[in-house]
Amino acid sequence: MVFAKEDVNYSLYLVTDSTMLPPGTTLYSQVEAGLKNGVTLVQIREKDTETGSFIEEALDVQKICKKYNVPLIINDRIDVAMAIDADGVHVGQQDMPIPMVRKLLGPSKIIGWSVGKPSEVETLAKWGPDMVDYIGVGTLFPTLTKKNPKKSPMGPQGAIAVLDALEEYKASWCRTVGIGGLHPDNIQRVISQCVATNGKRSLDGISLVSDIMAAPDACAATVRLREMIDRTKYQFVDCELNESFPTAVSIKSVISQVSSNRPLVQHVTNKVHQNFGANVTLALGSSPIMSEIQSEVSELARIPNASLLLNTGSVAPIEMLKAAINAYNEVNRPITFDPVGYSATETRLCLNNNLLTYGQFACIKGNSSEILFLAKLNNDKMKGVDAGSGKNDDALLARATQIVAFKYKTIAVCTGEHDFIADGTFGGECKLSSGTAGVTAEGLPCVMIENGSIPIMGDITASGCSLGSTIASFVGGLDPTGNLFDAVVGAVLLYKTAGKLASTRCQGSGSFHVQLIDALYQLFHENKPEKWSASLKKF
Numbered sequence: 001m002v003f004a005k006e007d008v009n010y011s012l013y014l015v016t017d018s019t020m021l022p023p024g025t026t027l028y029s030q031v032e033a034g035l036k037n038g039v040t041l042v043q044i045r046e047k048d049t050e051t052g053s054f055i056e057e058a059l060d061v062q063k064i065c066k067k068y069n070v071p072l073i074i075n076d077r078i079d080v081a082m083a084i085d086a087d088g089v090h091v092g093q094q095d096m097p098i099p100m101v102r103k104l105l106g107p108s109k110i111i112g113w114s115v116g117k118p119s120e121v122e123t124l125a126k127w128g129p130d131m132v133d134y135i136g137v138g139t140l141f142p143t144l145t146k147k148n149p150k151k152s153p154m155g156p157q158g159a160i161a162v163l164d165a166l167e168e169y170k171a172s173w174c175r176t177v178g179i180g181g182l183h184p185d186n187i188q189r190v191i192s193q194c195v196a197t198n199g200k201r202s203l204d205g206i207s208l209v210s211d212i213m214a215a216p217d218a219c220a221a222t223v224r225l226r227e228m229i230d231r232t233k234y235q236f237v238d239c240e241l242n243e244s245f246p247t248a249v250s251i252k253s254v255i256s257q258v259s260s261n262r263p264l265v266q267h268v269t270n271k272v273h274q275n276f277g278a279n280v281t282l283a284l285g286s287s288p289i290m291s292e293i294q295s296e297v298s299e300l301a302r303i304p305n306a307s308l309l310l311n312t313g314s315v316a317p318i319e320m321l322k323a324a325i326n327a328y329n330e331v332n333r334p335i336t337f338d339p340v341g342y343s344a345t346e347t348r349l350c351l352n353n354n355l356l357t358y359g360q361f362a363c364i365k366g367n368s369s370e371i372l373f374l375a376k377l378n379n380d381k382m383k384g385v386d387a388g389s390g391k392n393d394d395a396l397l398a399r400a401t402q403i404v405a406f407k408y409k410t411i412a413v414c415t416g417e418h419d420f421i422a423d424g425t426f427g428g429e430c431k432l433s434s435g436t437a438g439v440t441a442e443g444l445p446c447v448m449i450e451n452g453s454i455p456i457m458g459d460i461t462a463s464g465c466s467l468g469s470t471i472a473s474f475v476g477g478l479d480p481t482g483n484l485f486d487a488v489v490g491a492v493l494l495y496k497t498a499g500k501l502a503s504t505r506c507q508g509s510g511s512f513h514v515q516l517i518d519a520l521y522q523l524f525h526e527n528k529p530e531k532w533s534a535s536l537k538k539f
C-alpha cells in the first residue's frame, strides 16, 4: 500500500526501541498498544541489530501497521526499507545523503531527516520539494534514549529557529515533528511555544520513544499522550486567559480576589530582596514564604492560591529552581519569572536560558535591557544589573515586550520610565501545524503605563524585585474566573502609583522604603484604582 504523502498524519509518531521494554512486554505488544490508542506513524529504530533479525522484526511490525493502516518508516537502514517495501526511511545527518536515498527509494516513499539547526534547513530547501518530506526537530530536551548524543538540547526556542528557517527558505512542503525528551509534562508547552515568528506554522507532530516503549502500560501512556495532543487549549494556570483590556473595574475585582484569597507567595530570590519582598507581600494582604528547600516545594505548590516568584538573582542550585518550576507547573499554579541581570554574565545567561526552556511562566518581568536582550533586539552585554543606559524609545520597548510574550506564550512586563505589558498567551489556544494562524508579536495586546519618572526608585534595593512580589501576589490571588492579564497590569499600575506617592512623602531613600510599603498597603486596602495616578494606554 502506498500512502499519499499529504495524507500522512505526523501528530503522534512512535519511534521504537527494543532495549527499554518493561518485563512482560515485547516490541510488538508496545507497538500494538500504541497503534490501538492513537499512534499515527511508526518508525523502527534498531541501532545494533543484525540485518537478518532486523528484517524479521520489520516484517512483523509492518503487519501490525497494515492492520491499523499506519505507515512504517525504517531508521537509517535503506536496504531493509527496500527489502520489505516499507513506506519510507528516516536518516540522520551522518547517514546516506538524502539525494541518494531518494534515488534508491523513488518519489512515492516518505523520507525524513534529523535536523538540529537552521543551516540544515537551508540545505533541504535547496534540494527542493521532491527530497525531504519531514524533519525530526531535536533534540528538544535532555534524553537518555539517544546514545552518545551529538546535539545539546535546543529547547522550544531552538525549534522556533528551525521553523523560522523553513519559512525563510520557503520549504512549505516540509513537515515537522519535535523529538527528544517529550513527555506529558512538556508536550502542551512544546505545541504552544514552537511557533514560527510569522505565526504561520507550528510542529506537525510529537515524536517520542521512551514515553511509550518503556511504559509498563503502553495503552494508558498512549491514551494520555493522544488526549494532550488533541487538546487545543493549554491551560497552564487555573485562571482565565481570554483576551481582555484591563479597566479600573476589572482591577478592582482583582484586588478583592487577592484580598479574600490571601495567596501564599513563595519567593526564590536573592538575599537583598528577601526581607523587603516579604514586607511588600504582607502589605498586599498576601503571605510570603522565603523557601529554597527542594523537598518541600511540591507541598507548597499545593497550598491553595500558591504562587511562585522565581528571581534568578537567587543563589539556589539550578536543580532546586527546576524542581520549583516543575512543582508549580504540575498543579497549574502561576510562576512569575524575573531573569535578573539576564545577560550580565555568561553564568546568568546560561542559567536563565536553561530555566526559560524548562517550564511555562505566567509572567516574565524584566527591565528594558533584560527584555531587549530576551527579544534579541539588543545584543550588547548588559552593564551590571541596572537597565541599560541608552534611551530606548517606547515603540522599540513595546515591540520587544510583545516579542518576549510571543516567544514564551506568557505575559511579558518591561519596566522603565514607561512600563509595557503584552499578553502572548493567545487565550491558551494552541494547535499542531497551524501555529497562531498568522498572528505575530505585533498583533498582541500591549499596554503602556505612564506615571512620570520616580528617580528615587533606583536608589533603593529591591525596588524592581518587589514589583515581582506584587505581580506574584496578584496572579496568585486570582479566582479561577479571574483574568491573568488584568492581574499583571493591575499589579504594575498599583506599584507605580505607590512609588509615586511614596516619592512625594519621603525625606530620602531610607524613608522611601518605608513610605513605599505604606503606600502599597493603603492603596491596596482602599482599593480605588479609578483614583490611581498611573495611567494605562493601549499601545
Ligand SMILES: Cc1nc(C(=O)O)sc1CCOP(=O)(O)O
Pocket: 015, 114, 136, 137, 138, 139, 140, 142, 143, 144, 145, 146, 151, 179, 180, 181, 182, 207, 208, 209, 210, 211
Ligand atoms: C531518536 C532520537 N532522535 C533524537 C534527535 O534529537 O534527533 S532524540 C531521540 C530519542 C528520543 O527519545 P525519547 O522520546 O525517549 O526522549
Ligand SMILES: C=C1C=NC(C(F)(F)F)=NC1=N
Pocket: 013, 015, 043, 045, 075, 090, 092, 112, 113, 114, 135, 136, 137, 138, 177, 178, 179, 207, 208
Ligand atoms: C534521530 C531521529 C530524529 N528524529 C526522528 C523523527 F522523529 F522520526 F523525525 N527520528 C529519528 N530517528
Ligand SMILES: [Mg+2]
Pocket: 076, 091, 092, 093, 095
Ligand atoms: Mg541515524
